[in-house]
Amino acid sequence: MALAALLALAVPAQAQTDPLPSWNDGAAKQAIIGFVTETTTPGSLQFVPPAERIATFDQDGTLWVEHPMYSQVMYILERVPALVKAKPELAKVAPYSTVLEILRGDRAAIAKLTLPDLEKLAAATLTGMPVDTFNAEVKKWLAEAKDPRWKKPYTELTYLPMQEVLNYLRDNGYKTWIVTGGGQDFVRQYSEQVYGIPREQVVGTASGTKYGYAKDGKPFLTKEAKLLLNDNNAGKPEGIHLMVGRRPVLAVGNSTGDRQMLEYTKAGDGARLSMIVLHDDATREYAYGPAQGLPATKIGAFTQALYDQATKQRWTVISMKNDWKRIFAWEP
């Protein structure tokens, strides 16, 4: 009798808790809650067994801010002074000299960096060192670096509504994965602390490592420049197959680099949810497309063709402006 009363009290209490308090009521919030409820209620036609509950999230522009520049590119640029300190002759050689200008405050100089420049800088700052050395360098940078607009560590620029979705999914037996064009080893340095996502559930652009021995005979791994996985575009579903081995049932992205992951997810049998974040909030964050007449960008472009595909294939478009009540946890 006492137990029955307790259960009777417990059930409505649970049902009344909003798992997504930072979301405004609307189609996006309803789509998420409806999907999770349908796929996890035993007996539901859309029920998904726990082992198949795989949810994949792009990172840059989906889980955290990617403007004015991807955080990892800032890491690459801000590592250059240490490279120059170790090899002073680099100070006068492009692209290192260009980066030093940018860091001295000449922001316009960033436009001088070509893609081959960035690849050269990435190879110099992300490869060639022992894995443990790289990990320590990233952790040090994360503790010190600040975003130029909000003057906060990059790891505080994650979207609160998305953190709620990650928690809500995990509370319902989903495994949450990051599937990022960014560096796999880079993101793994903070994924656990920042998103509650363990290292092994981070799929990213990955270079190989090489096994070897230190002078004292201790084995260790060195990061190599050899690209194993370019985790962008078609590389996202290919990376998901390599690392997860299943088609996701839910995927979230925000740009053309996520197209294949979103269409691949949505095309699976049974219940599937693909969502795409539209950055349409110039006041609270940034506004860019060029979909829906928003300003064009080279960083995380969301084209009108992608918007049309989202509509046609019934992906859920998340409007940052309309769907998100709060964007950051530290906002009042």
Place this chain on the structure above:
Amino acid sequence: MALAALLALAVPAQAQTDPLPSWNDGAAKQAIIGFVTETTTPGSLQFVPPAERIATFDQDGTLWVEHPMYSQVMYILERVPALVKAKPELAKVAPYSTVLEILRGDRAAIAKLTLPDLEKLAAATLTGMPVDTFNAEVKKWLAEAKDPRWKKPYTELTYLPMQEVLNYLRDNGYKTWIVTGGGQDFVRQYSEQVYGIPREQVVGTASGTKYGYAKDGKPFLTKEAKLLLNDNNAGKPEGIHLMVGRRPVLAVGNSTGDRQMLEYTKAGDGARLSMIVLHDDATREYAYGPAQGLPATKIGAFTQALYDQATKQRWTVISMKNDWKRIFAWEP
């Protein structure tokens, strides 16, 4: 009062349960129980936080039988009749014709297969098809194929003592991984059902996939012949870094292909346990080395040099004959 009595009863009952009933008392069993107890007891000097509790297991010869031939090689050979049915001209071409002889009962013909032959057969049976087609072919074979000695499905030839170790580790917050020289996609078809290890915790030799679209526009992945990861020897720690992103605290293997994984694991800071299975039981399973004067083999060789390294670096050698009370779950 009633609750306290219940708890008082429950605690000793739990403590008295042997987590490894198929192991004989001895150094190996004590090493496992001691290690798990020390690394998971809060306050212990050797305590390992849950996120770092990574345990990696080789498969062939460590978790299941690998003699007279690796199961996946049997799959490759037994797929040949289907290839020949689709392309009858292959029946007269080596190595397909040789495989047909072997399957007709001429076991001696297996010696005629060279490594390039096997690579050609592997490419023909493991790549070139959609991922879903491959998965279905493997599942069908697993349901029908039988080991020649025990006339049982290969999936029933797993070692009961190792299944107990997997369960014991998971019960204590360890994530258990397979790190196999076998095909990652192949092993993923049964890892969950057979070992309780989800697909995403299988690291194996992996080829790339290619994203594309069917005639109806549906996206799908095709298995390619391009090798991404050769998960043997140094490829094992490299594969662990790619897929897990951490050095394991516990690793188990049985042959020269596991050497680097075992030394890499043992060389980490803090508590580490590396173990290696010695097949020294000709009666109940097989006996091969050539370590300790056991017969030499090309399948899963355990050399004397490896045995000496195990002794020097204090890996735990598991004697199948002396440490295992039962080998298979179906034994009386």
